[in-house]
Amino acid sequence: MINIIKTKLKNAGAANSGTVPLRKLAAHMPDRAIERIRQTLPGARSVICAAFPYYTGQAVGNIAKYARGLDYHAVVGDRLQKAAENLDSLLKSHAVLVDASPLPEVAAARLSGTAMTGLHGLAICPPFGSYVVLGCILTSAELPACDDAGFCDMCGRCAAACPSGAISFAEGSRKFDRGICASHLTQSKSPPGKQERDILRRSDYIWGCDHCMDACPHNLTAGITQIREFRDGLIPSLTLEQLETLTDDDFQRLYGDRAFAWRGKNPLIRTLEYKSPACEK
Numbered sequence: 001m002i003n004i005i006k007t008k009l010k011n012a013g014a015a016n017s018g019t020v021p022l023r024k025l026a027a028h029m030p031d032r033a034i035e036r037i038r039q040t041l042p043g044a045r046s047v048i049c050a051a052f053p054y055y056t057g058q059a060v061g062n063i064a065k066y067a068r069g070l071d072y073h074a075v076v077g078d079r080l081q082k083a084a085e086n087l088d089s090l091l092k093s094h095a096v097l098v099d100a101s102p103l104p105e106v107a108a109a110r111l112s113g114t115a116m117t118g119l120h121g122l123a124i125c126p127p128f129g130s131y132v133v134l135g136c137i138l139t140s141a142e143l144p145a146c147d148d149a150g151f152c153d154m155c156g157r158c159a160a161a162c163p164s165g166a167i168s169f170a171e172g173s174r175k176f177d178r179g180i181c182a183s184h185l186t187q188s189k190s191p192p193g194k195q196e197r198d199i200l201r202r203s204d205y206i207w208g209c210d211h212c213m214d215a216c217p218h219n220l221t222a223g224i225t226q227i228r229e230f231r232d233g234l235i236p237s238l239t240l241e242q243l244e245t246l247t248d249d250d251f252q253r254l255y256g257d258r259a260f261a262w263r264g265k266n267p268l269i270r271t272l273e274y275k276s277p278a279c280e281k
Helices: 002-011 022-028 031-040 072-086 105-111 157-161 182-187 194-202 211-215 248-255 266-275
Strands: 016-021 046-053 094-097 132-139 167-170 173-176
Touching: 002 016, 002 046, 002 072, 016 022, 016 105, 022 046, 022 105, 046 072, 046 105, 072 094, 072 132, 105 132, 157 167, 157 211, 182 194, 182 266, 194 266
Parallel strands: none
Antiparallel strands: 016 046, 046 132, 094 132, 167 173
16 A cells, blocks of 8 residues: 555655545644544545655756745645645545645655655655655545654754754754744844844745755755756846836735745845845845
8 A cells, every 4th residue: 555655656756645534633733733634524534745856956046946846835746736635545535735734754755665854844855855745645544654764964064054053953852943944034023123033134045044944964965856847947036126116916916926926026025125335134
């Protein structure tokens, strides 16, 4: 059964996949998330997790690599839905979940054997390293547990490369301060304070951040994705001149199919203005 599932997901573009009983994953979920799962799919028993590679090379840009191609929510969702339909006789009832989900996807990836967990808190799936996005299929079928993929060796290179010091490793445990993570700050709806503005100025990115991943030894020889939606028509950078005269409708028409568009143009413009030498804030 597991081999059939893995084959169907590989055909859908996944670098790796695996299964984990929901009861095992529930130990990593708050009660409200478990309740959302019950509402999403009554009778849910298992989770299939899959990692989809998006790496296209180290081209310079100010958009994080995961957001340069088409929006992974739609791409991964479509591919998982087709795989689930091909597995219909095994899965019974099911629901496809990508990112905006009550499931802890990184934990699901580790517990299902899909990818190890890195010190930076991201999934690491050789040979693509952490240049993967995750998606899950929640199912009422009773599926066996795959072997736990474990954790990285905590070499600390990602922490050293973090421009804000958001990642740290002390006394055998990882610590992550989301409030000063550059990637989080570029996506925040709330106006940043002085410390946050300074972080955004220092970062090379206006959406997301790849510093921790670029430093990871698992990513040094990352393979190039074969998923055409992540490989073709890339938008590696945006400038203030490109954005500031656009209406909201124009912005969505031009960029609405990208993951960096979900907050609209204002967070992008805000961060670009912070980086401008002429801007004093």
